[in-house]
Amino acid sequence: MSSTKPASSTTGDPLLLTPGPLTTSRSVKEAMVHDWGSRDARFIAINRAVLETLPRVILGEGAFVAVPMQGSGTFAIEAMLTSFVPRDGKALVLVNGAYGRRARTILDIAGRASVVYETTEDVPPEPGEIDAMLAADAAITHVFIVHCETTSGIRNPVEAVAAVVERHGRRLLIDAMSAFGALELDAREVAFDAVAASSNKCLQGVPGLGFVLARKSALEATKGNATTLTLDLFDQHQALSSSGQYRFTPPIHVIAALHQALEEFWAEGGTAGRGRRYAENARILIQGMGRLGFRTLLPETLQAPIIVTFRTPEHERFVFQRFYDALRDRGFVIYPGKLTVADTFRVGCIGELHAADMAAFVAAVKDTLLEMGAGLRTAA
Numbered sequence: 001m002s003s004t005k006p007a008s009s010t011t012g013d014p015l016l017l018t019p020g021p022l023t024t025s026r027s028v029k030e031a032m033v034h035d036w037g038s039r040d041a042r043f044i045a046i047n048r049a050v051l052e053t054l055p056r057v058i059l060g061e062g063a064f065v066a067v068p069m070q071g072s073g074t075f076a077i078e079a080m081l082t083s084f085v086p087r088d089g090k091a092l093v094l095v096n097g098a099y100g101r102r103a104r105t106i107l108d109i110a111g112r113a114s115v116v117y118e119t120t121e122d123v124p125p126e127p128g129e130i131d132a133m134l135a136a137d138a139a140i141t142h143v144f145i146v147h148c149e150t151t152s153g154i155r156n157p158v159e160a161v162a163a164v165v166e167r168h169g170r171r172l173l174i175d176a177m178s179a180f181g182a183l184e185l186d187a188r189e190v191a192f193d194a195v196a197a198s199s200n201k202c203l204q205g206v207p208g209l210g211f212v213l214a215r216k217s218a219l220e221a222t223k224g225n226a227t228t229l230t231l232d233l234f235d236q237h238q239a240l241s242s243s244g245q246y247r248f249t250p251p252i253h254v255i256a257a258l259h260q261a262l263e264e265f266w267a268e269g270g271t272a273g274r275g276r277r278y279a280e281n282a283r284i285l286i287q288g289m290g291r292l293g294f295r296t297l298l299p300e301t302l303q304a305p306i307i308v309t310f311r312t313p314e315h316e317r318f319v320f321q322r323f324y325d326a327l328r329d330r331g332f333v334i335y336p337g338k339l340t341v342a343d344t345f346r347v348g349c350i351g352e353l354h355a356a357d358m359a360a361f362v363a364a365v366k367d368t369l370l371e372m373g374a375g376l377r378t379a380a
């Protein structure tokens with residue numbers, strides 16, 4: 001055990017250096033200390049404010065509406081895919097990790113035709129390849145891409161892919177779950193019909209609400225597409241815009257927390273400000289871990305400042321479970337890897353984490369290596 005006090009959040013909990021749920025601010029947690037009914041005027045006003053502000057994150061005011069979906073992020077992804085891809089449609093799914101694969105599974109279960117263009121987890125899709133696939137298959141109506149594939153932390157080329165998809169007159173659907181609010185996505189420049197994200201990643205709310213920002217004209221055209229009652233985005237939007245009410249119990253505490261989280265997001269400078277803090281977190285992490293001898297999976301050019309995948313060192317005394325537990329004792333929760341290309345672990349840069357937290361994490365890793373007798377390389 002280290003002699004210094006373990007790191008902790010404002011509530012004494014360990015810091016979550018994970019892909020989510022994440023460490024939130026104290027004020028976000030405090031926003032939940034209420035018992036409001038779903039018809040309470042304060043809740044309705046808060047919900048309306050949340051839905052009105054979300055399109056601003058992608059500079060999509062006027063053209064896009066936010067349709068919330070109760071549940072974790074995957075519920076919003078499933079709602080987006082099954083509402084937007086019609087029964088006689090066909091999706092091209094770009095896969096380089098678990099979230100791309102999950103989209104394929106959703107389409108299979110919903111009985112939607114799809115084809116996959118898969119690259120390995122450390123390789124982004126090639127726009128030229130997509131161009132050829134769309135040219136060769138006129139039946140493809142939609143393309144699905146993950147903005148930051150959290151499996152590895154890779155940044156996929158959404159802008160270049162969107163240009164190809166638009167040129168072919170097809171529609172783009174984006175899973176921006178782990179990137180939304182940290183990586184710019186400008187709806188005035190990038191052509192897409194819908195983007196899905198959630199309350200608990202870079203917006204720094206608590207888990208429990210997903211949402212889809214939908215181009216209004218495209219959402220109108222989804223009427224009758226849904227294969228489930230609960231995940232019907234068209235119906236959800238109709239109910240909310242006509243009565244201000246959710247069709248089914250809303251997670252009011254989650255929405256109240258998201259309202260507060262969005263105030264903090266804008267106060268930090270929106271996507272630009274938050275993205276800057278995360279980029280600084282990632283820089284401190286990668287440089288510090290590099291000095292200790294750890295190597296990242298991805299080259300800097302492909303690395304999003306969201307979550308960093310490190311190769312598990314080959315040192316005989318390095319045992320991941322011991323490393324994980326020792327860091328947990330020092331107040332830091334990291335995440336195992338789930339790659340097929342290499343043995344790895346992941347460290348997140350997102351959530352209410354600041355430069356000092358990342359520096360403290362690197363110091364804790366150094367202590368842990370010494371304790372394990374697994375010093376990888378003397379510091380440069």
Ligand SMILES: *Cc1c(COP(=O)(O)O)cnc(C)c1O
Pocket residue numbers: 019020072073074075077099146148149150175176177178198
């Ligand atoms: C977190 C995440 C999701 C949603 O995961 P849930 O566990 O359902 O919240 C989807 N796509 C990506 C890229 C993610 O990072």
